[in-house]
Amino acid sequence: MTDRLITHLRHVDLAVPDLARQRDFFTGAWGLTTEHTDSGIAFLAAEGSPEQYVIRLRQANDKRIDLISFGADTPSDVDSLAERLATSGVQLVSEPGSLHTPGGGYGFRFFDNEGRTIEISADVAVRQHRKIEAGESVPVRLSHVVINSADPEGTRAFYEKHLGFRLSDILMHPRMGEMMWFMRINSWHHSLAIARCPHPALHHVSFEMRGLDEYMRGTGRLLRAGVEKIWGPGRHLAGNNTFSYFLDPHGNTMEYTTELELIDEDTWHPHLYDFSDPEVSDQWGTANAMNEFVARRSFNDPDKGLFVAPPV
Known part of the structure; x- marks a missing residue:
């Protein structure tokens, strides 16, 4: 590696x-x-x-x-x-x-x-930033990105071989097999995850909130504003982080999260989680049920930028 x-x-x-x-x-x-x-x-x-x-x-x-x-x-x-x-x-x-x-x-x-x-x-200059105070329901940082892949095994191998990512956990289903791979580049449980999908695309981008109260306040603000919720609020088993997924105006999925797990990389062993068990997807049982309709919302449109570099 x-x-x-x-x-x-x-x-x-x-x-x-x-x-x-x-x-x-x-x-x-x-x-x-x-x-x-x-x-x-x-x-x-x-x-x-x-x-x-x-x-x-x-x-x-x-x-x-x-x-x-x-x-x-x-x-x-x-x-x-x-x-x-x-x-x-x-x-x-x-x-x-x-x-x-x-x-x-x-x-x-x-x-x-x-x-x-x-x-x-x-050597990118550090931005002048500040401590997010109690009750402030704005993102503290970018948490992770999840990509859809038509060749998830090959994509996992690429990021492991060339960039030094390591596997944290896998989600699987008894009928569909392995479906999502959580990959880390530091002690955060994952900075990147790879989801099996018919086509490459963005699955979602996740933003870390200050804590549970701020995460729930932010979730509530979006609901009151009429932003379309896909799934949540709940808490995943893999990564032990909270989740509330919403659609942006162009149909991309965006997530509020908090308390993403920090792991000991020297002792961590990846788990194979069966997400047909409802507690794997949502330990709390508070989120709407994960079903085919919910899953397909995050398939997104096929990415039109593959092997075409952005102009800037």
């Missing part, structure tokens, strides 16, 4: 046909802050996060994942990883160099096995 050279999830970048509507959703009901704007682009920060932004929105004709960004400790780690990937035949989108996004830094981009654009960066 490749030595681990990436450290954490930085941001998820989305292209959408209606930038203004999407930005209003994230900065209104969802609770992010617009930190930087440019022509056709908005950079949105989480108040408690040192990252310059956790979501980037770009105006485009087609909805797509523009890129998923991970951090590295040093520019030399960035160079080492780029060299390893190129040597292994992974297609680079850009060579390591200076970044011209907010906070600057040094990084490069490449396509993963299914054609998603991935960015690795170091």
Whole structure:
């Protein structure tokens, strides 16, 4: 397995046909802050996060994942990883160099096995952030991203071999087999998860709240605002985190969560959880039942950005 050279999830970048509507959703009901704007682009920060932004929105004709960004400790780690990937035949989108996004830094981009654009960066300036106070129901940080994959076994192998991800847990079903793989890049239970799906797409993006009270207050605010809820509130078994899933204006699933498990990587052994057991999906039993209709809402539209690098 490749030595681990990436450290954490930085941001998820989305292209959408209606930038203004999407930005209003994230900065209104969802609770992010617009930190930087440019022509056709908005950079949105989480108040408690040192990252310059956790979501980037770009105006485009087609909805797509523009890129998923991970951090590295040093520019030399960035160079080492780029060299390893190129040597292994992974297609680079850009060579390591200076970044011209907010906070600057040094990084490069490449396509993963299914054609998603991935960015690795170091030396990005830390954003001035603050402690989220009791009762503030706004996201503290970006928690994790889940991707749909038509080849989840191959996608898992790619992220393990090339980026040093490790398996935390698997969800399976007696009839359908293994369906979701939770992958970690640090002591958080997962920063990335891979879901079996007929096509590659975004499954969901998750945002960490301060605590249970803030998580429930945020969930309630979205319900009162009429944002369409898919599933929740509840608490998963894998990761032991809470969940409330909602649809953004373009049909992407967004999640509020809190208390994602921190694990001891030296002693952790992955579990194989059977999610036909209701307590695996929701330990509390408070969420609406997980059924085929609920699951299909997060299949999303097939991603139109595969093996096509975003223009910025």
